[in-house]
Amino acid sequence: xxxxxxxxxxxxxxxxxxxxxxxxxxxxxxxxxxxxxxxxxxxxxxxxxxxxxxxxxxx
Numbered sequence: 001x002x003x004x005x006x007x008x009x010x011x012x013x014x015x016x017x018x019x020x021x022x023x024x025x026x027x028x029x030x031x032x033x034x035x036x037x038x039x040x041x042x043x044x045x046x047x048x049x050x051x052x053x054x055x056x057x058x059x
Contacts, residue, residue: 006018010026
């Protein structure tokens with residue numbers, strides 16, 4: 001039996017044995033974007049604390 005070839009929902013590349021509808025390179029890129037966004041939210045929260053006179057402390 002041959003594996004069914006499907007297209008990635010993000011980039012449209014045909015990939016054999018695709019799991020979850022998104023290829024590995026696209027999953028990695030999405031994961032990195034999400035982690036970067038979380039870091040940006042933390043920085044913005046620290047700036048808001050400083051604006052209100054609370055000193056943010058890093059653990």
